[in-house]
Amino acid sequence: MNLPTRILLATVVAWSSTGAANPKTVAKPAQARPTINLRVDDSALGENKPGAPLLSYADVLEPVQKAVVSIYSTKIVRNANPLLQQLFPNLPPRESKQDGLGSGVIVTPDGYILTNNHVVEGADELKVSLADDREFTAKVIGTDPKTDVAVIKIEAEKLPVVTLADSDKLRVGDVVFAVGNPLDVGQTVTMGIVSAKNRNVKILEDVGGYEDFIQTDAAINLGNSGGALIDARGRLVGVNSAILSPSRGNIGIGFAIPVNLAASIMKSLVETGTVARGYLGVSTETITPDVAEQLGVARDTRGVVITDIVPESAAEKAGLKRNDVILGVNGHAVGTLEEMRLMIAQMAPGSVAQLRVVRDGKESKMDVTLDKFADKPDELLSGVTVQPLGAEERRRLRIDVRVTGLLVTEVEEKSPFRESLAPGAVIMEINRTPVREVEEARNMLHPGRNLLAVYYRGAARFVVVVIE
Structure with missing residues (x-):
């Protein structure tokens, strides 16, 4: 990784004195140096009086900084030369070492850490550096490439932890802070706002992932991955994951996994060793005005239309049919197929999903007992x-x-x-x-x-x- 060049800037002022160059100049008697009195307020910015405007978030962020860690990964890459392998079959492949950098958030006093899957993926060794400079070897508890969530653990006790917020209650405009170790310069805090919610930007498309990102303009750079997105009360609202940028540097478009989603994945990985997702068994499309009109519903209807049903699936057993329009799941409106897919996937297999469905112009509610989703059925x-x-x-x-x-x-x-x-x-x-x-x-x-x-x-x- 090429780190940015560090440049120190200074102002140089040239002084000229014609008197100093003239040997006939007579020195004046030394005069007493003036004294200067400065008005100083040595209180910290955060020491505000009750009712005074908030001028610093230092008191909020200081405990959080202790719970954010740096994660250093090492991967052994074996490169075989096809020609040499043919000539010398017993020749071992060349090995090289790749180093990676990311961040993580301690969520339990006994050492469970939330981070990104792409921070730990394929690593042969993981080192975790705490804010107090202690270093631990970490083991991977579980990963979920489909949400880019990973859980690792270090053997320690009484560690500082973050408090989790309810990320569903975030609003656009809320103040947030990104905490992590960008470019390995050391722990860094940047400030911004929630720019958008429920973003699906196809970052996880290659693995058939589930995206529901919080977008923020808080500066996020390489090395921030897996770090904390904190609200103005010092609570964890997201796990920083990605940026969109033509230059690989921050341009104010960063994305974090909502903590509600990350916490549910973490709980499943720790308690069961895997991620069990609900499965409905339908193919759907986001409804368009033209399709809505053909199906006998209002053109401005928001929802998804069922285009196919998997035989013997939960959907078929519940009586769903092709051309049914799903408007909501468990009381929450559904606007796109991505939204519905995410809602169903976050429910446990065997749980009941209540669907709001329109069939032949008539709206009704249907209960569906979800199956278990298998990424690879075989x-x-x-x-x-x-x-x-x-x-x-x-x-x-x-x-x-x-x-x-x-x-x-x-x-x-x-x-x-x-x-x-x-x-x-x-x-x-x-x-x-x-x-x-x-x-x-x-x-x-x-x-x-x-x-x-x-x-x-x-x-x-x-x-x-x-x-x-």
Whole structure:
């Protein structure tokens, strides 16, 4: 990272005295130096009298600064030269080290820290530096690329923490502060306002993410990611995440994840090890005036229209139909498909969503018990895709007729289970129980050590996989 050049500016004044250059000038008798009396008010700016205007936020921000940390990541990158690998197959790839910088917010006295997924993603080592210069090694508790939220933890006690606000109550114009370590210059506080709410700017589009950003003009730069967005009462309202800029520098368009969303993701990651999202099972489009007119509703109607329904989904079971217009979820108006998708995803599987629906010009309310959303329906373990073993696969892979279970079809290169499982292997049992369906197998797995009975290349063996 190229840090900005530090420049010191000074004013130089040239003095000229013709008398000093004239040897015949006679020195005048020394005169007593004048005294100067200055009016000084040595009280801190924040020491205001009751009823006086607020002139400083120092008292509000000082406790918060103690709970904001710097996060230094290290990643080992292995680069293989294809030509050299062909000539020398046993030649190990070259290794290089990449360093990263971000920020984080301590939210519990025993060391849980909120930050961004992109701050910790792929890191081989994480170091956390506190405001009092203490340094700790951190471990990743969980990440959610779809919201860019991550939770890490350091082993410490009685740490300073921030208080969380209700980010749903933020208003455009509210004063906010961004706290973090931009460009590794040290902890920095910048001030601005809430410029907009509920922003969806396609930053997480590549991962099918959920965006509901707070936009602010408080200066955010590289290194601020994962830091705190604080309101004027010193409460956490967001986790700084991204900027829009043609120059990679701050131009006053920054984005933070609302703390309500970040806290719900954190709670799920800490308590369950994963993020469970509600799933309705519909395809929708934001309704337009022309479509609204064709469906028999007012042209200025705001909502989403159902264009398709997944068979056997929660939506089908509840009786939703194609061309139904959804106007609201749980009493909250829905204006776009992104808004509805986010609302449903923030609800837990098994919970009931009350929808306000218009069908054939008549409005009604419908209760839908949500399913569980699976990012990859056929993914059993992180990076491991499976499917029920069928007759065609059995014949092609010459698998014994006595073998039943789930066939491993793909293992991603970055999967933590790449050394234990391979495409073509059949998972016959999980924790001593036979498996045949993917969802059934997922429910058999639990955090910690799991025993798998695996058939591969004509032999059966036991494999232990650890789920953290």
